[in-house]
Amino acid sequence: MLNYSTSEENYIKTIFHLQVDNDTVTTNALAHELLTRPASVTDMMKKLKTKKLVQYQPYKGFRLNMEGKKVALSIIRRHRLWEFFLSEKLKFDWDEIHDVAEELEHVSSRKLVDKLDEFLGYPKFDPHGDPIPDVHGKMENFQRVSLSALPFNTLAEVCLVSNQSSGMLEVLRHKNIAIGTKLEVKKKFGFDNSLEIKIRQQAPVTISEQLAKNIFVKYGS
Amino acid sequence: MLNYSTSEENYIKTIFHLQVDNDTVTTNALAHELLTRPASVTDMMKKLKTKKLVQYQPYKGFRLNMEGKKVALSIIRRHRLWEFFLSEKLKFDWDEIHDVAEELEHVSSRKLVDKLDEFLGYPKFDPHGDPIPDVHGKMENFQRVSLSALPFNTLAEVCLVSNQSSGMLEVLRHKNIAIGTKLEVKKKFGFDNSLEIKIRQQAPVTISEQLAKNIFVKYGS
DNA sequence: ATATTTTTTTAGATTTGTCTAAATTTTAAT
DNA sequence: ATTAAAATTTAGACAAATCTAAAAAAATAT
Ligand SMILES: [Mn+2]
Ligand SMILES: [Mn+2]
Ligand SMILES: [Mn+2]
Ligand SMILES: [Mn+2]
Numbered sequence: 001m002l003n004y005s006t007s008e009e010n011y012i013k014t015i016f017h018l019q020v021d022n023d024t025v026t027t028n029a030l031a032h033e034l035l036t037r038p039a040s041v042t043d044m045m046k047k048l049k050t051k052k053l054v055q056y057q058p059y060k061g062f063r064l065n066m067e068g069k070k071v072a073l074s075i076i077r078r079h080r081l082w083e084f085f086l087s088e089k090l091k092f093d094w095d096e097i098h099d100v101a102e103e104l105e106h107v108s109s110r111k112l113v114d115k116l117d118e119f120l121g122y123p124k125f126d127p128h129g130d131p132i133p134d135v136h137g138k139m140e141n142f143q144r145v146s147l148s149a150l151p152f153n154t155l156a157e158v159c160l161v162s163n164q165s166s167g168m169l170e171v172l173r174h175k176n177i178a179i180g181t182k183l184e185v186k187k188k189f190g191f192d193n194s195l196e197i198k199i200r201q202q203a204p205v206t207i208s209e210q211l212a213k214n215i216f217v218k219y220g221s
Numbered sequence: 222m223l224n225y226s227t228s229e230e231n232y233i234k235t236i237f238h239l240q241v242d243n244d245t246v247t248t249n250a251l252a253h254e255l256l257t258r259p260a261s262v263t264d265m266m267k268k269l270k271t272k273k274l275v276q277y278q279p280y281k282g283f284r285l286n287m288e289g290k291k292v293a294l295s296i297i298r299r300h301r302l303w304e305f306f307l308s309e310k311l312k313f314d315w316d317e318i319h320d321v322a323e324e325l326e327h328v329s330s331r332k333l334v335d336k337l338d339e340f341l342g343y344p345k346f347d348p349h350g351d352p353i354p355d356v357h358g359k360m361e362n363f364q365r366v367s368l369s370a371l372p373f374n375t376l377a378e379v380c381l382v383s384n385q386s387s388g389m390l391e392v393l394r395h396k397n398i399a400i401g402t403k404l405e406v407k408k409k410f411g412f413d414n415s416l417e418i419k420i421r422q423q424a425p426v427t428i429s430e431q432l433a434k435n436i437f438v439k440y441g442s
Numbered sequence: 443a444t445a446t447t448t449t450t451t452t453a454g455a456t457t458t459g460t461c462t463a464a465a466t467t468t469t470a471a472t
Numbered sequence: 473a474t475t476a477a478a479a480t481t482t483a484g485a486c487a488a489a490t491c492t493a494a495a496a497a498a499a500t501a502t
Binding site: 026027028038039041042043058059 | 448449450451452
């Protein structure tokens with residue numbers, strides 16, 4: 001895989017994210033996302049086309065091709081591994097890691113990334129719950145977050161309980177929650193950050209903030 | 222402290238290293254060191270002068286001023302902390318760390334560097350034995366390396382023994398070596414990498430490779 | 443179907459960092 | 473003191489990445 005400039009990488013990565021939702025990516029959308037001007041996007045699309053990373057016909061929008069997606073995944077891999085490092089090892093707060101990772105992701109030594117991955121224990125998800133691509137670009141196709149970070153009215157499945165104390169297990173059994181349980185969050189009470197959740201046919205249940213933080217769910221396509 | 226471009230930082234750092242030996246740094250020396258052309262150096266010196274980081278009069282060479290030195294030290298701090306990280310945590314070989322650190326040093330988040338420093342346990346020396354500047358730019362003014370990395374005929378002082386086993390201590394006592402002993406390496410036998418060392422008035426002694434690797438000495442201005 | 447608005451592209455300029463070739467200054471040699 | 477050589481600077485060009493303003497194309501509205 002060739003080396004690309006920081007600017008090229010930022011374009012490639014952002015196209016990747018945009019084309020998940022929108023089949024074909026528009027000049028304006030990309031310009032808006034990258035805080036740049038449509039004219040700059042057009043210039044870059046010409047360049048990425050000659051480098052055979054995107055399909056692009058003037059006025060018709062663009063998409064990454066196979067090679068483009070491979071490059072994008074390797075950038076996303078670096079970004080999320082660094083985010084994990086910053087959060088897990090350096091104890092950064094969640095809201096501080098993104099901007100730093102945005103710079104670190106452009107240090108492109110293959111060996112660095114793979115050794116970092118090993119050092120971190122091959123994590124599968126970054127601190128935001130987004131899946132981390134492995135060496136081959138493969139990753140889980142769902143998000144994994146704590147219940148307190150799950151968007152409302154989104155069906156999700158319990159996949160992990162971080163605190164395994166007997167007290168925790170007791171309250172889980174009482175509320176009818178176990179690995180594999182499908183649920184959604186209906187409401188949050190700002191007073192104590194407790195959540196009202198709904199499991200299939202059952203009546204709504206209330207969950208404390210502490211409990212919610214220790215229950216991890218997966219959701220998404 | 223302002224932010225500087227990668228290119229500016231590489232110039233600043235290299236001037237710092239060159240002006241240790243040479244009182245005033247020349248255009249050619251810097252161009253040679255940075256693998257660039259003298260004309261490019263002149264251009265950059267004009268810029269660094271307007272940014273008040275160097276003293277520079279055409280044809281007279283240049284030096285970093287106080288602010289320039291401060292910036293240089295913060296770049297060297299980042300460089301050496303990352304080298305330590307790569308070697309200590311990611312288990313890179315010594316000869317692979319420099320090029321990667323050359324890139325990582327330009328990620329300038331202050332918080333990142335300070336948290337990395339903390340994570341690493343505030344190391345005082347990088348894997349090459351070069352001192353690491355602290356948050357305030359202060360550092361030891363000597364090198365610390367294992368005896369096997371000490372240049373020939375350089376007076377040095379034993380300051381650390383990494384292996385404290387009784388066998389180790391026995392052989393050290395027998396050879397009259399202790400913390401504070403002043404010595405120099407005279408010769409290396411390629412066959413088994415053993416070293417001939419000289420302690421003050423005493424007759425020369427031979428030291429095995431294994432032993433040499435565990436004895437650390439300090440030397441330099 | 444035409445006119446209007448929005449989107450996208452082109453044309454031309456700018457900034458940063460680099461280069462080569464030529465001019466200038468300094469240093470060294472005769 | 474001249475002359476030759478070396479070091480440095482200037483002049484002018486170029487590539488990368490960006491911008492503004494104008495032109496062109498596509499989408500929308502009447
Ligand atoms: Mn992120
Ligand atoms: Mn980025
Ligand atoms: Mn560097
Ligand atoms: Mn080093």
